[in-house]
Amino acid sequence: MTKTLPPTVRQRTLAKAHTLLEALPFIREHRGSTVVVKYGGAAMDHTPLSRSFGEDLALLQHVGLEPVVVHGGGPQVTDVAGRMGLRTSFVDGLRVTDEPTLDVATMVLAGKVNTRIVATLQAGGLGAVGLSGVDGGAVVARRRVEPDLGFVGDVVRTDVGVLRAVIQSGYVPVVASIAADEEGQPLNVNADTVAAELAVGLGAAKLVYMNDVPGVIGPEGDLLSELSVQEVLDLLAHADAIEGGMIPKLESAVRALKGGVRRVHLLDGRVEHSLLLELFTPEGIGTMIVGPAVPGESGR
Numbered sequence: 001m002t003k004t005l006p007p008t009v010r011q012r013t014l015a016k017a018h019t020l021l022e023a024l025p026f027i028r029e030h031r032g033s034t035v036v037v038k039y040g041g042a043a044m045d046h047t048p049l050s051r052s053f054g055e056d057l058a059l060l061q062h063v064g065l066e067p068v069v070v071h072g073g074g075p076q077v078t079d080v081a082g083r084m085g086l087r088t089s090f091v092d093g094l095r096v097t098d099e100p101t102l103d104v105a106t107m108v109l110a111g112k113v114n115t116r117i118v119a120t121l122q123a124g125g126l127g128a129v130g131l132s133g134v135d136g137g138a139v140v141a142r143r144r145v146e147p148d149l150g151f152v153g154d155v156v157r158t159d160v161g162v163l164r165a166v167i168q169s170g171y172v173p174v175v176a177s178i179a180a181d182e183e184g185q186p187l188n189v190n191a192d193t194v195a196a197e198l199a200v201g202l203g204a205a206k207l208v209y210m211n212d213v214p215g216v217i218g219p220e221g222d223l224l225s226e227l228s229v230q231e232v233l234d235l236l237a238h239a240d241a242i243e244g245g246m247i248p249k250l251e252s253a254v255r256a257l258k259g260g261v262r263r264v265h266l267l268d269g270r271v272e273h274s275l276l277l278e279l280f281t282p283e284g285i286g287t288m289i290v291g292p293a294v295p296g297e298s299g300r
């Protein structure tokens with residue numbers, strides 16, 4: 001007599017198989033491509049960097065994608081600066097950085113936050129190497145003078161050689177958003193900008209921003225699940241729809257797409273496995289910003 005599975009078990013197993021098969025076209029399409037994941041300080045502030053983030057990156061790496069992590073740490077810098085008696089102010093989402101604040105930003109970003117992320121990824125079985133934009137001249141910046149925000153830099157150029165070397169050795173690079181200028185002066189650069197410039201330099205297919213919000217919220221308070229570059233530019237021109245840290249984020253998303261990155265995703269980093277859901281399911285869960293269409297692409 002042949003034994004058959006009870007119908008409920010059969011349904012469950014079929015659903016699992018279906019989920020795996022659903023991921024196949026996305027895996028096939030993105031195999032061999034680089035994905036830059038910017039993990040925001042805001043997301044880290046709400047939920048401690050979770051094991052699930054490391055698991056997602058490990059899966060990406062095992063199916064043949066090349067993940068690169070860039071991280072911020074705004075709330076963590078503000079916290080330590082406050083404990084040292086330094087006042088913090090922002091202009092259009094960018095931190096005003098005097099010399100003591102630069103020291104704190106360097107210590108917190110390239111020290112504490114970077115080390116914690118690398119340690120978490122290592123503990124999850126993923127080989128990770130911590131760097132900042134200063135290492136190997138990966139990100140060369142120039143001090144911004146208009147407006148003068150102190151030691152805040154704009155990216156002049158990237159050299160992804162050191163990142164390629166790390167990737168080729170089987171590790172995931174984890175990059176803190178501190179860069180240096182031509183004279184060797186360290187500068188604080190917005191992490192979203194660093195992520196976008198490195199994504200362009202690496203020829204990445206995707207750039208993913210992990211935030212503490214579900215995605216881009218439109219003027220009506222609703223989640224915008226898909227946007228074109230023009231729609232993003234219109235939103236940025238719409239005075240109160242986009243504020244604070246979302247301004248440099250969307251500006252750098254536009255820069256990345258104009259520089260050849262195919263898709264920019266904005267996700268809720270507090271939601272477990274949001275990275276996998278966005279990259280490997282047809283629905284996605286956050287906001288996807290698309291560059292010009294390329295024949296043969298799946299659309300995600």
Ligand SMILES: Nc1ncnc2c1ncn2[C@@H]1O[C@H](COP(=O)(O)OP(=O)(O)OP(=O)(O)O)[C@@H](O)[C@H]1O
Nearest residue numbers: 040041042072073074211216217241242243245246
């Ligand atoms: N229209 C909008 N949609 C979504 N978020 C918005 C919008 N306008 C402003 N924001 C704010 O932008 C914030 C995200 O930017 P923020 O710079 O704070 O985070 P991050 O870039 O993830 O962290 P870090 O700068 O430390 O790396 C959200 O927490 C939200 O409050």
Ligand SMILES: [Mg+2]
Nearest residue numbers: 072074192245
């Ligand atoms: Mg930010």
